[in-house]
Amino acid sequence: MYILTIDVEDWYHLINNRYFSNPKNWYDNESRLMKNLEIITSLLEKYNQKASFFIVGWIAEKYPAIIKMLTQLDFEIGSHSYLHQTTRLLNKKAFFADTEKSIKTIEDISGKKINSYRMPAFSIDSTNKWVFDVLSDLGIKYDSSLTVINRRNKNIHPYKIKTQDGNFIKELPVSTFKYLGMNFNSGSGYFRILPLKKIIKSLEKKDYTLLYFHPRDFDSKTPISFKVSLLQNLKNQMGLKHSACKFETVLNNFKFTDIQKASLKIDWENTKDLLF
Numbered sequence: 001m002y003i004l005t006i007d008v009e010d011w012y013h014l015i016n017n018r019y020f021s022n023p024k025n026w027y028d029n030e031s032r033l034m035k036n037l038e039i040i041t042s043l044l045e046k047y048n049q050k051a052s053f054f055i056v057g058w059i060a061e062k063y064p065a066i067i068k069m070l071t072q073l074d075f076e077i078g079s080h081s082y083l084h085q086t087t088r089l090l091n092k093k094a095f096f097a098d099t100e101k102s103i104k105t106i107e108d109i110s111g112k113k114i115n116s117y118r119m120p121a122f123s124i125d126s127t128n129k130w131v132f133d134v135l136s137d138l139g140i141k142y143d144s145s146l147t148v149i150n151r152r153n154k155n156i157h158p159y160k161i162k163t164q165d166g167n168f169i170k171e172l173p174v175s176t177f178k179y180l181g182m183n184f185n186s187g188s189g190y191f192r193i194l195p196l197k198k199i200i201k202s203l204e205k206k207d208y209t210l211l212y213f214h215p216r217d218f219d220s221k222t223p224i225s226f227k228v229s230l231l232q233n234l235k236n237q238m239g240l241k242h243s244a245c246k247f248e249t250v251l252n253n254f255k256f257t258d259i260q261k262a263s264l265k266i267d268w269e270n271t272k273d274l275l276f
């Protein structure tokens, strides 16, 4: 099973940076989102592939044409928060307000119910697991916010997460690329820097794969900024030259689906509960 997910945010939606994590500063930066999103959607159309797009609510409000375009192309749309803040810095009330605003904004534009969610920066651990209770309260059925970095689990597969209201959130975590005996998040920066042959080999071995990308992962002209460190600029620039070409090869070799369609094929009755 191969699932493809895209986090729809601009190159300046950087977390853990004093300047860029302040939404007031976002207006001062050139948007490169639409151009980059078109690279992705045209490749998906070319290879007849499906994907889930997790949208930052602030983006939906500023560029409603993006939501309309993705809806017209029949891609699944989910929420990627409203203000793209790390969930670790939000209390329950603030997380509820941010998530509710994001869902409402995207639903009002798309005319479709939002069922799927991804937190910014994989920011969940045992200290804020109440986020799943909030997601369930807001009608979210599928989450894709976990990965090996915060679970330390080598065998990534779907989980059920029990919530306070007695429901379950169906968790479809980001999978991993195995390289040099280590596990790396499958997508984004690691996709850009790892050799294509190794990526293909790693994908061939998996029975569950969920890749994630940002539009900026395919932008060879991502701006260099003096507001972030030299190391962060290097990380942001690495592998951009060939990433779209690598992505096309992967699309040409594997058949991808979105979160909701993949969920129909998962045997949730016999899927383990995730215990924090």
Ligand SMILES: [Zn+2]
Pocket: 007, 009, 080, 084, 119, 120, 121
């Ligand atoms: Zn994000």
